[in-house]
Amino acid sequence: MNEQSPTIPVPEPSAVSAPFWNATRERRLTMQRCGDCTRLVWYPRPFCPHCGGWNLRWEQLSGHGLIHAVSVHHRPALPALAERVPYAVVLVDLDEGARIMSNVFGGAPSIGDPVTVTWSALPDGRHLPIFERR
Structure with missing residues (x-):
């Protein structure tokens, strides 16, 4: 199987x-x-x-912004995230003026941290925008 x-x-x-x-x-x-x-x-x-x-x-957009809010998750919300805990669900204030919800993997960011967009590949060729600290 x-x-x-x-x-x-x-x-x-x-x-x-x-x-x-x-x-x-x-x-x-x-x-x-x-x-x-x-x-x-x-x-x-x-x-x-x-x-x-x-x-x-x-x-x-540039994909650059600042962390507005952070919630760190130590238990995965989905089985697909089990290998990525802990991860942060974040609100990012983009430099252009919009706010977007996303994730930061690999350690919790702090409010005010500068971040940039990076991408998580999906099986169909699309990507999810996620963020990492600059």
């Missing part, structure tokens, strides 16, 4: 989120920006949650 390693469940791309997931194939972090109010929009949506505008376009 051939047992497969457990994997992290990720959402299937929707019509709205497909550009984000396609960019992860090239390890590019992208977000929508509203052409009306100029604010970044995260998570992908069909309209701007800030002003209600429908004029959204995709923009590549």
Whole structure:
């Protein structure tokens, strides 16, 4: 019997989120920006949650930011994370002004630590954005 390693469940791309997931194939972090109010929009949506505008376009981000909040997990939330404990679930304030939830593996960061995006490969060629300390 051939047992497969457990994997992290990720959402299937929707019509709205497909550009984000396609960019992860090239390890590019992208977000929508509203052409009306100029604010970044995260998570992908069909309209701007800030002003209600429908004029959204995709923009590549630097992937640099600062840790806003940290929760360190010593027990894996999923079997696929069993080999990676302890790991941190973090909120990252990106340099461009948006906040994203992600992970930091390999030791807990502190609030205010500078981080940069790195990538965890998925079986289908997409990647999950995770962060590491700079």
